[in-house]
Amino acid sequence: MDKKVTVIGAGNVGATAAQRLAEKELCDVVLIDIIEGVPQGKALDLAEAAPIEKHDAQLTGANTYEPSAGSDIVIITAGIPRKPGMSRDDLINTNAGIVRNVAQQVAKLSPEAILIIVSNPLDAMCHVALNASGFPKQRVIGMAGVLDSARFRTFIARELNVSVENTHAFVLGGHGDTMVPLPRFSTVAGIPITELMSAERIDALVQRTANGGAEIVSLLKTGSAYYAPASAAVEMAEAILKDKKKILPCAAYLQGEYGFQDLFIGVPVKLGSKGVEEIIQIKLTSAEQTALAKSAAAVEELKKTLRKLNF
Numbered sequence: 160m161d162k163k164v165t166v167i168g169a170g171n172v173g174a175t176a177a178q179r180l181a182e183k184e185l186c187d188v189v190l191i192d193i194i195e196g197v198p199q200g201k202a203l204d205l206a207e208a209a210p211i212e213k214h215d216a217q218l219t220g221a222n223t224y225e226p227s228a229g230s231d232i233v234i235i236t237a238g239i240p241r242k243p244g245m246s247r248d249d250l251i252n253t254n255a256g257i258v259r260n261v262a263q264q265v266a267k268l269s270p271e272a273i274l275i276i277v278s279n280p281l282d283a284m285c286h287v288a289l290n291a292s293g294f295p296k297q298r299v300i301g302m303a304g305v306l307d308s309a310r311f312r313t314f315i316a317r318e319l320n321v322s323v324e325n326t327h328a329f330v331l332g333g334h335g336d337t338m339v340p341l342p343r344f345s346t347v348a349g350i351p352i353t354e355l356m357s358a359e360r361i362d363a364l365v366q367r368t369a370n371g372g373a374e375i376v377s378l379l380k381t382g383s384a385y386y387a388p389a390s391a392a393v394e395m396a397e398a399i400l401k402d403k404k405k406i407l408p409c410a411a412y413l414q415g416e417y418g419f420q421d422l423f424i425g426v427p428v429k430l431g432s433k434g435v436e437e438i439i440q441i442k443l444t445s446a447e448q449t450a451l452a453k454s455a456a457a458v459e460e461l462k463k464t465l466r467k468l469n470f
């Protein structure tokens with residue numbers, strides 16, 4: 160393939176993203192992890208499925224960064240999950256260390272790459288990756304909104320018994336709890352859901368969406384969601400690789416947009432070959448702006464924690 164995407168972290172999200180990228184025949188894929196054998200084993204297993212899945216994407220697994228050199232996109236999923244007894248600050252400290260190291264290595268070998276950040280806590284990891292890579296803001300993008308809006312779309316489609324393909328959902332803000340859904344811009348075949356459902360039902364679906372990650376964790380017991388997160392990261396990668404100019408909700412670095420400075424937060428962006436090619440600004444109601452400000456305050460708290468930990 161003439162495009163190359165590296166996925167850092169060959170765990171659940173990383174390996175699933177690698178599978179989707181290859182099976183959509185979007186690019187060659189390099190899978191990197193610190194665990195010896197795992198990225199190599201998963202890449203080989205995926206390569207051996209290629210004759211059946213009918214694609215010619217090359218898959219390589221490695222514990223070093225050399226094979227990733229010259230990547231067009233690097234998807235960062237590396238990190239550790241929060242363990243019992245671990246404080247939020249401990250988790251940020253560990254994952255920030257991992258993401259900083261990964262971003263520095265990537266920047267050396269793939270100076271033109273676009274980074275898609277998946278590691279949590281997402282908005283904080285975007286700040287770390289931006290600083291550590293030294294990349295321009297257009298080339299550091301966080302995956303959250305595509306996942307949140309896909310979850311919202313799933314619930315809308317189920318509620319109304321319509322195709323998921325007819326649904327669009329508009330979400331702003333941080334990932335999960337502080338997500339800001341905009342029902343007036345969420346539609347089924349172009350019809351706002353506010354015309355199709357009661358306010359109570361919309362609220363219930365919004366709550367379920369904001370709690371979407373926790374719902375999966377409570378079912379899986381060990382581990383967190385990965386099929387939908389991987390799909391979301393790959394949709395972003397596809398928009399960039401194909402220069403589609405697709406409008407998707409992503410965590411982008413704001414410098415004045417929506418009234419926020421020096422902050423990663425979920426907003427609608429235009430994704431193309433240059434990364435974030437435009438931040439789409441819309442006029443919010445005062446209630447929406449207040450909800451977004453709450454979301455931004457949560458990200459500011461994360462930034463404070465990062466500063467305290469010297470990131």
Ligand code: APR
Binds near residue numbers: 238257
């Ligand atoms: N370099 C490369 N890989 C690393 C590093 C590192 N420095 N540190 C950890 N990893 C790898 C782990 O070895 C593991 O294989 O990252 C992988 C993470 O995979 P999982 O534990 O399966 O986690 P996953 O479910 O894939 O989630 C990854 O995405 O959605 C977020 O919250 C989630 O932050 C988490 C990330």
